Amino acid sequence: MKVQISVTVNGTNYQREVEPRMLLVHFLREELSLTGTHVGCDTSSCGACTVHLDGKALKSCTMLAVQANGKSITTIEGMATNGQLHPLQEGFHQEHGLQCGFCTPGMIMTAADLLANNSDPSEQEIREGLEGNFCRCTGYHNIVKSVQHAAKKMV
Amino acid sequence: MIPSKLAYHRPNNVNEAIQMLQNYGDDCKILAGGHSLIPVLKQRLNDPEHLVDISGLTELKGIRDNEKSITIGAGTTHAEIANSTAVQQHAPMIAQAAASIGDVQVRNFGTIGGSIAHADPAADWPAVLLAADANVVIKNTGGTREVDIDQFFLGLFTTAVQEGEIITAIRIPKTAFNRNSTYVKFPHPASRFAVVGCAAAVAKEGGNVTAARVAFNGVSSKPFRDMGIEKGLKGNALNADTIAAATKNAAAEVSVMSDHFASEKYRRHLAGVYARRALGAL
Numbered sequence: 107m108k109v110q111i112s113v114t115v116n117g118t119n120y121q122r123e124v125e126p127r128m129l130l131v132h133f134l135r136e137e138l139s140l141t142g143t144h145v146g147c148d149t150s151s152c153g154a155c156t157v158h159l160d161g162k163a164l165k166s167c168t169m170l171a172v173q174a175n176g177k178s179i180t181t182i183e184g185m186a187t188n189g190q191l192h193p194l195q196e197g198f199h200q201e202h203g204l205q206c207g208f209c210t211p212g213m214i215m216t217a218a219d220l221l222a223n224n225s226d227p228s229e230q231e232i233r234e235g236l237e238g239n240f241c242r243c244t245g246y247h248n249i250v251k252s253v254q255h256a257a258k259k260m261v
Numbered sequence: 262m263i264p265s266k267l268a269y270h271r272p273n274n275v276n277e278a279i280q281m282l283q284n285y286g287d288d289c290k291i292l293a294g295g296h297s298l299i300p301v302l303k304q305r306l307n308d309p310e311h312l313v314d315i316s317g318l319t320e321l322k323g324i325r326d327n328e329k330s331i332t333i334g335a336g337t338t339h340a341e342i343a344n345s346t347a348v349q350q351h352a353p354m355i356a357q358a359a360a361s362i363g364d365v366q367v368r369n370f371g372t373i374g375g376s377i378a379h380a381d382p383a384a385d386w387p388a389v390l391l392a393a394d395a396n397v398v399i400k401n402t403g404g405t406r407e408v409d410i411d412q413f414f415l416g417l418f419t420t421a422v423q424e425g426e427i428i429t430a431i432r433i434p435k436t437a438f439n440r441n442s443t444y445v446k447f448p449h450p451a452s453r454f455a456v457v458g459c460a461a462a463v464a465k466e467g468g469n470v471t472a473a474r475v476a477f478n479g480v481s482s483k484p485f486r487d488m489g490i491e492k493g494l495k496g497n498a499l500n501a502d503t504i505a506a507a508t509k510n511a512a513a514e515v516s517v518m519s520d521h522f523a524s525e526k527y528r529r530h531l532a533g534v535y536a537r538r539a540l541g542a543l
Contacts, residue, residue, distance in 0.1 A: 107268060109269055125266070126267055126268065126269035126312065127263060127264040127265065127266060127267055127302075128263075129263070129299075129303075132263075148262050148303070149300060149303075150296065150300060150363070150366075150367060151451050151452060153364070153366065156366055159370075162369040162370070163365055163366045163369060164366055164369060164370055165366045165367070168295060168296055168299050168300065168367075168370075169295055169299065169370070170269075170292075170295065170299065170312075172269050172314070173292070173295065173314060173316060216365060216366065219365065219369075220365070235365060237364045237365070237453075238363065238364025238365055238366045238367065239364075
């Protein structure tokens with residue numbers, strides 16, 4: 107039996123009827139066509155599906171869409187404002203923080219949570235803050251530099 | 262991976278949730294943060310027809326600093342526990358365990374009640390709660406009961422929680438051994454679950470150990486206190502010799518798990534190593 111939910115995603119309210127078993131990541135990708143949030147491992151390990159739920163980083167493969175009822179979600183599509191890239195997006199661009207780009211949306215969303223709680227993280231704090239996000243291309247080096255770039259810009 | 266079809270219910274309070282559990286019987290599972298249950302549902306290791314979502318119940322959330330104990334609501338997230346100054350002060354191992362669970366995203370939404378109800382032998386909570394001499398507060402239609410943590414974990418994914426019951430809180434006594442406690446683990450590199458984890462809590466008077474609780478997770482199919490280590494510490498000065506002698510036969514009295522991450526022999530060896538690291542830090 108489908109359930110009515112109301113969620114705000116990137117500032118827009120959506121009312122949808124969903125099956126209770128639908129995962130939040132599938133809701134975002136298939137119901138709302140927000141395909142910037144990726145499905146990677148599908149086992150809460152890789153972090154590619156990270157979004158913000160009420161401001162906190164969440165692996166959206168590990169929550170049901172019905173659990174997000176009444177809540178506010180930010181995805182990678184909600185990071186740029188008026189065509190202006192978010193400092194983290196700009197950082198990943200400037201510092202070559204990606205190669206294939208699959209992990210990037212999740213990296214950016216987790217890094218945004220980190221910077222919201224710690225505006226001037228050390229390299230170690232950035233690496234620890236991103237421990238739930240896997241990149242199989244870059245070796246993380248440029249990802250750390252990308253986050254540092256954004257941290258400087260956001261001060 | 263997509264769970265099987267199920268019906269979703271959102272009770273307004275704990276009593277309503279318990280009523281739902283009564284109505285749906287064993288076709289029903291409680292959903293809190295979902296970070297233990299949803300992976301299980303996706304793999305279809307469990308196939309409930311009904312989910313009772315208690316994640317919105319404020320009466321299950323928060324940490325209360327009482328005179329003789331700290332009460333952690335079952336719906337409190339790992340991140341909230343890791344950041345609690347009361348927990349950091351009165352039971353540092355509890356805060357350390359919370360901060361070492363999974364990753365930021367998992368700690369933001371996973372709850373202590375959900376984790377201990379699931380009772381994964383490699384989860385971080387069981388060892389620290391055993392070492393802390395915690396009590397688990399459980400509610401059912403008849404009222405509330407408290408279960409001593411030593412009687413709570415019964416085996417692989419099995420606890421003392423009965424059908425129709427909900428864990429509402431975990432109580433950590435304010436004791437000298439909890440104030441002097443630590444948790445260390447050898448994490449699995451991807452999942453961060455403990456291949457071996459050791460929680461140690463030691464009270465000392467005049468340099469000698471007056472009380473010691475040492476517990477492991479990840480080692481056996483159920484978390485356990487290592488009585489051999491505890492006996493070896495009690496009455497002695499907590500120095501390298503005492504620790505070496507007490508931990509020589511770590512995990513000797515339990516059946517040790519073996520898998521492709523770590524053989525039985527290696528796990529038992531790691532139990533000794535991590536017990537020495539934990540005790541050496543106290």
